[in-house]
Amino acid sequence: MADLILRGVGKRYADAEAVDGLDLTIPAGAFVALLGPSGCGKTTTLRMLAGFESIDAGQITLGDRLLSSPDAHVPPEHRGMGMVFQSYALWPHMSVAQNVGYALKLRGIRAAEYDRRVREALESVHLDEYADAAPQDLSGGQRQRVALARCLASEAKVVLLDEPLANLDRHLRASMEQAFRELHRRTGATFVYVTHDQGEAMALADRVAVMHQGRLVQWATPEELYQRPRTDWLAGFIGKGSVIEVVGQPLGHIDGQVLMDALDCTEGPRVPVLVRPQHVGLNERGVAGEVLDCVFRGEHYEVLIGLSGGRQLLAHHAAPAEIGRRVTARISRGWGLERTEH
Numbered sequence: 001m002a003d004l005i006l007r008g009v010g011k012r013y014a015d016a017e018a019v020d021g022l023d024l025t026i027p028a029g030a031f032v033a034l035l036g037p038s039g040c041g042k043t044t045t046l047r048m049l050a051g052f053e054s055i056d057a058g059q060i061t062l063g064d065r066l067l068s069s070p071d072a073h074v075p076p077e078h079r080g081m082g083m084v085f086q087s088y089a090l091w092p093h094m095s096v097a098q099n100v101g102y103a104l105k106l107r108g109i110r111a112a113e114y115d116r117r118v119r120e121a122l123e124s125v126h127l128d129e130y131a132d133a134a135p136q137d138l139s140g141g142q143r144q145r146v147a148l149a150r151c152l153a154s155e156a157k158v159v160l161l162d163e164p165l166a167n168l169d170r171h172l173r174a175s176m177e178q179a180f181r182e183l184h185r186r187t188g189a190t191f192v193y194v195t196h197d198q199g200e201a202m203a204l205a206d207r208v209a210v211m212h213q214g215r216l217v218q219w220a221t222p223e224e225l226y227q228r229p230r231t232d233w234l235a236g237f238i239g240k241g242s243v244i245e246v247v248g249q250p251l252g253h254i255d256g257q258v259l260m261d262a263l264d265c266t267e268g269p270r271v272p273v274l275v276r277p278q279h280v281g282l283n284e285r286g287v288a289g290e291v292l293d294c295v296f297r298g299e300h301y302e303v304l305i306g307l308s309g310g311r312q313l314l315a316h317h318a319a320p321a322e323i324g325r326r327v328t329a330r331i332s333r334g335w336g337l338e339r340t341e342h
Contacts, residue, residue: 001028001157002063004049004190009068010057011044018044020214022058028157031184031191033205037237038196041214043162046194050083050160051076062158077106081158082151086166088143090135097122097131100149107154121153124183141172145179152187161193165200177203198238202226210234212340228252232272233340240277240302243337244311245270254334260287263307274335277302280315286330289313291321305329 004026011019019041026032034042047053049060051067051074060068067074076083090099101118109117122128125145135143144164151159161180165173181204184191195201201208202222210217210225218230229235232243247265249258254273282303289305292312296302300316305327307313313329321327 001188001190002065003028004158004192005061006045006049006058007061008058009045009048009055009060011041011048011053012056017214019048022211022214022216024209024216024219026190026192028190029188031181031204031206032193033201033208034192034194034211035198035201035208036196036211036217040211042194042196042211045211046160046162046192049158049192050081051079079158080156081160082154082156083160083162084144084147084151084164086163088135088147090143090146092134092136094135095131096127096133096135096138096146099135099146100153103150103154117153117155121149124152124186125149125179139172140168141176144168144176148179148183152183156189158190158192159187161191163194163196165195165197173200180204210237212237228335229274230338231340232274232337235272235274235335235337240314242275242277242280242311242313243272244275244307244313245309246273247271249273249334249336251336251338254336256330256332256334259331259334263287263311272337272339274337275313275331275333277314277316279332279334280305280313281330281332282315282317282321282327284328284330286328288326288328291323291325291327294321294323296320 006022006024009019009022034045036042044053048055048068054073055068056070059066066072067079097118100121101114104114104117122131125148127145165176193204207221208225209219212233217234218225226239229238235243246262247268247270249262249271287307289307291303292306293304294301301320303315303317303321305313305315315329
C-alpha cells in the first residue's frame with residue numbers, strides 16, 4: 001500500500017476557484033475525512049482523486065505513481081479505487097449479487113473467483129442472505145451496504161465515500177458508522193470520506209482535513225480540531241462554544257483568570273478567543289451577565305449568557321436557569337485564535 005499525496009492541487013470552474021493549492025498527504029491505511037460546508041471544495045477534491053475530474057494545477061500521486069497533473073490523467077477505471085456514492089448507484093434490474101459483482105465482470109473475472117469475491121463481500125456487510133434480492137426491496141441502509149460491498153469485492157486499496165450517509169435517518173446512520181469502522185479495520189484499505197457533518201467526521205476518522213472556500217484550513221486529529229482549532233471560523237464550525245473578542249490575548253492556551261480580566265479592557269486591538277461551554281461555571285465568582293436563553297439537552301442544560309459589549313458565553317449547567325436572571329460566570333480556560341481572512 002502507498003500514501004495518497006496531493007501537492008498544490010487546484011481546480012477552477014469559470015470564475016470560481018473550487019480548490020486552491022491543496023497540499024495533503026493521506027497515509028496508507030488511514031481513515032480520513034474531508035469536512036466542510038457546502039461549496040468548500042471537498043466533493044471536487046474527491047472527484048479529482050477518483051479521476052472523474054481533471055486538475056488545473058499541482059499533482060496527485062499514489063505512492064510513486066502519478067494519477068493526475070495538468071498534463072497527465074489516469075482514468076477512473078485504471079486507478080484501482082472504489083467509490084461509494086450518496087445515491088448508492090445500484091442497477092435496479094440486477095440482483096444484489098449482480099450489483100456487487102458488476103465491476104468484476106467488466107474486468108473479466110469469472111467462475112469460482114467471481115463467486116468467492118462476491119460471497120465474501122456480501123458476508124462482510126452481513127447481506128449474504130440477500131444475494132438474490134432486488135435493490136428496491138432493501139432499506140436505505142442495506143442499499144448503502146451493497147454499494148460498499150461492491151467496493152470490497154473489487155479489493156480496492158483506496159475507498160472513496162461521497163456523503164454516503166446523507167440519505168439515511170439518524171438510527172441508520174449510527175449503525176452504518178459502526179459498519180464503516182469495522183470494515184476499515186478488517187480491510188486495512190485507505191478510506192477517504194467526504195461529509196459536511198462534523199459528528200460523522202469526528203466519530204469515524206483518524207485525521208480530518210477541514211476545507212473552507214477551496215482551501216485547507218486545518219489537518220489534524222478530531223481531538224486536536226476540537227481542543228485547538230486554528231482560526232475563529234473553524235472554532236465556530238467545530239463543536240459548540242463561544243468566540244468572544246478580547247483585547248491583546250495570545251494564540252493558544254489562555255488562563256481563565258487572565259481572560260476574565262481582559263474582558264474589562266477596552267483599549268487596544270481585539271483578538272478572537274474560543275471558550276467551550278464545559279469551561280464555563282455558573283454562579284461562581286467571575287464575570288457578571290444575564291441569562292438570555294436556556295435549553296434542556298438531556299445530560300445538561302445549555303445556558304446562553306449575555307456579557308457586556310454584546311458578547312455572549314455558552315455554558316453547560318446541571319440545573320435550569322431563569323431567562324433574564326443576573327448571574328456570574330467563571331471561565332476556567334480559553335484558546336486564542338487566528339482571525340479568518342475573508
